Structure formats: structure tokens, C-alpha cells
Amino acid sequence: MATTPAPRVLISDDLSPAAIAIFKSRGVDTDVKVGLSKDELEKIIGDYDGLAIRSATKVTEKVLTAASRLKVVGRAGIGVDNVDIKSATGRGVIVMNTPFGNSITTAEHAITLMLSLARQIPAADVSTRAGKWEKNRFLGVEVFNKTLGVIGCGNIGAIVADRALGLKMKVVAYDPFLTPERAVEIGVEKVELDNLLNRADFITLHTPLTEKTKNIISAEAIAKCRPGVRIINCARGGLVDEAALAEALKSGHVGGAAIDVFEVEPAKENVLFTAPNVICTPHLGASTGEAQENVALQVAEQMSDYLLKGAITNAVNFPSISAEEAPRLTPWVKLAEQLGWFAGQLTERPIRAIRIEYVGDVGTLNVKPMTAAAIAGVLRPSRADINMVAALVTAKDQGIVVEEMKSSHKGAFESYVRFTVKTDEYERSIAGTVFADGRPRIVQVRDINMDFEVTPNMLFVRNTDKPGFIGRFGSLLGEAGVNIATFNLGREKAGGDAICVVSVDEPVPDKVLAAVTALPHVVRVRRLKF
Secondary structure, rough: OOOOOEEEEEEOOOOOHHHHHHHHHHHEEEOOOOOHHHHHHHHHHHOEEEEEEEEOOOOOOOOHOOOOOOOEEEEEEOOOOOOOOHHHOOOEEEEOOOOOOOHHHHHHHHHHHHHHHHOOOHHHHHEEEEEEEEOOOOOOOOOOEEEEEOOOOOHHHHHHHHHHHOOEEEEEOOOOOOOHHHHHHHHEEEEOOOHHHOOEEEEEEOOOOOOOOOOOOOOHHHHHHOOOEEEEEEOOOOOOOOHHHHHHHHHHOOOEEEEEEOOOOOOOOOOOOOOEEEOOOOOOOOOOHHHHHHHHHHHHHHHHHHHOOOOOOOEEEOEEEEEHHEEEEEEHHHHEEEHHHHHHHHHHOOOEEEEEEEHHHHHHHHHHHHHHHHHHHHOOOOOOOOOOHHHHHHHHOOEEEEEEEEOOOOOOOOOEEEEEOOOOOOOOEEEEEEOOOEEEEEEEOEEEEEEOOOOOOOEEEEEEOHHHHHHHHHHHHHHOOOOEEEEEEOOOOOOOOOOEEEOOOOOOHHHHHHHHOOOOOOOEEEEEEE
């Protein structure tokens, strides 16, 4: 019996030897090749299932195109600016980061820079070493009782706020995703951005770089700040308009700045380097031994869990699936994909909306992967390259509204999933469940009860329930040499709509399809492929 080959991971940036040991101890073949050029990476990436990186490796669209078997990119750190997320998502590649491994280190660096800025420590150090003893020149300010404005109050921002509260500062926070309850919990005042700019003595940034946050500290924003404000950025380059900040430092409107991240890195030249009252560090936010070790170990564990168990943790482009829930979820994810795929092949009108109902115990599971699988299935007839990772984004781009519903109500089955497609002309549903043997089954089509398993080649026939149809239909397939594996029937009522779903060994030829369509009482025929 052939054994499944071990997954292969390429480590293209410096990672702790302990991380390499984790990969190998888990049974993952690992190659370490640091410092590859773009061409070198593109040449070999097709041999790997996983790619472990830091910030040096650029995972571009060209690299991803060459990565024919790549399943996961793991970034040891929080920022994924060096990964083309859109291209990875389109190709079904999971992109993971380690958002918590360097949180404390980054927060501490922000606090360190704030205190250094308040007391002009770097400039005082240089002056003293030069023998000048300029005690009166370096008049600092206390942080006690000052207001700290935190832009972005997620994990790192909340830690910074906590440390600032320990210094007896007042903390105001701007973050659209910060709930009032969470603000109370961490002891900050939730405010709008303009309010923060008007009130803060110190401003620290801890938000991702997006289209909405790029240059969030712009010339206009700086103009709204109180004179003498001090600005700290340990988050991402591009959050601050560097030229505008340099001008404000020269005019004195901004009293000082401490910058750890730059729009272009490595920053060998920058307009801020010649501005007054600036502390610059070379992206040191995560640069402690503890943080580097933590993120390396985390990315190795996460990537191994995904490649070996299907568990997804800290993915930036797909819902998380724990190692514990992955085995239980797998048959339900398969069922959801089959429901969507079945419905997609029967839907000939543009889809406007999709409703997925999780009824019974299945609703207590992590339904996000099921929803992604179902959407991938329904889009597959029109997008053969679609995958679970890209499905929800693609549906949104096409203007399809996706609705999830959960219900504890139980009918004939303890758990089932109902998938409903809505077009401008009609609404159609299909439902399925997973039996005790772990095998998904379709149990209802168009509100007609049925019971069948999805197979690679099937034939769907809707007809009027009249005597003689089954005999003529079966004879036609037999005469054409089409071997029937299973034959499933259901009807709305006697003499009403009926459905026949047949599993066959080979795809039904066009000639046979036309002959079935021509049979009396046949309303619709569809060849299904899974």
C-alpha cells in the first residue's frame, strides 16, 4: 500500500533552529535556503507545500504562479505586506501570520520610544559623549497626567494602553472595531479620530496599513493636533505622511517624533533623518530574542497543523479551524461543497443571494469553513478555478448576498444543512446531512424528499409523475450502454412534480441526453459532474 509523501516546507528567511526542529519532529520535510533571489525562489517553489518567511522574502504573484503545489505561506510576525494576499487567495493558498508572538515586544518598544522622546534621551546621550554637558538644553516633559492617543486599539494597542495607564497617563483610543464594552474593560476612552488629534499630547499608532489607514497622519491630520504633540509609529510604514511630518517638526507644530517603521525599507535615506527632534530605529518593534523565538515556534506549529491535520490558525484569508474540530468538520465541509455544487449546476440564472441554514447540532460547529465550501461549490460551474479560500471574496465581488442562519429545530434528522439559491425569477433549495458513518448524503431537492450520495457522474431529471416514465427512461439508458449505479426517485405528490437522480459510471453522451429530454413528461434534464 502506497504511503502519502510527507509535506515539504521551504524556509527562505532566518528562523530559530527550534522552529526547524518542530517541523522535522512533526514529520514535515524541511529545507532551509535563506537569501534566495526572486528568480531562484520562483525556480524551486513548485517543489514545496509550505513556505515559511519573515519580512525579507517577497511572495509575489509570479512566485505564487510558480508555486503549483503550495498550500500555505507562514509569516513569522504580524505584517504580511510582503505577501500578495489577493493572488494567494485566488490560488487557494492559506496565508498565516503570528499576531501575538511579538505583541509585548512591540508595545514595549513604543513605550520606550515615547519615554525617550519625552526626555530627549538619544540626543542627550550623543551630547554627553561629546563632552558638552548641556544640561539646560535637554528640558524634557513628564508623561504623568498627559493624554496618550492610541490609533488602533487591537492586541498591541491595548497592551500599550495598559502600560500607559500604569504610568498614570490618560488614554483615548480611536479604532472603528473597538466596542464600548471592550474600551471600558481595558480602561480607555473610545473617541473619534478628530477628537483624539485635538486632545492628545502623545500619539502612538498600532493599526494595519490599508487603503483607509494609509497616511492617517497626514498634513491635514497634523494641523488638527495640539501644538507640541509627539508622534510615535511602531506599526507600519505608510501610516504617516513622512514629508508632512518633517515639515511639522521643522515648524515646531509637532514637538517630536519617534519612528521605527518607514514607507520604504530598508530606509537608507529619508526626509525625517534631517528633521529636528526625531528618534529613528531600524524596525526594531519585534526585535527581542523572546519575540523572535516565539513567532518562529508559532509559525512552525501552525503550518505543521495545517499540512498534517487541516487545522487553520491565524489565517488572514480564511476562517480558523482548530486541530480538534478539523476531523468532525471535514464531512460537513464536504457536504456543504456538494450542496453548493449540485445547486450551481442546476441554476441557469444569475445568482442574487444565497442562504445557508445550519439546523440542529451542526449549528454548534464552526460553520465558516462550511459556508466557504458551499459558496465555492455553487460558483464552480462558472469558475472552474474557484476554491474555498477565494469563494467568499469572489461572491462579494459578483454582488451575491450570502446569509448564514442557525436553528436548534430538529426535523427528521438530528442535523442537516439547507442551501438555498435565489435568482430574480425563482428560489431553489437542496438539503443534506452526514450519517453516522461520516458519509454526506443529499436528503431533499426542491422540497422533495430523497436520499442519495453524490458521485462523480450523475443525471438529474425533473418530470411529471406519470406511469411508464421510469421504464422508458431505464430502457433508453440501457440501450445506449449507460450503466446505472444508483437510481433515486422522489415526488411532490401523486401526479405532480417528480425528480429522478441517477448515478452512472461514465458521463452521459450528448445524444443520450437529447433522447432523455425528448421523453414524454420530461420537464428538464441536466448532466451533473462532481
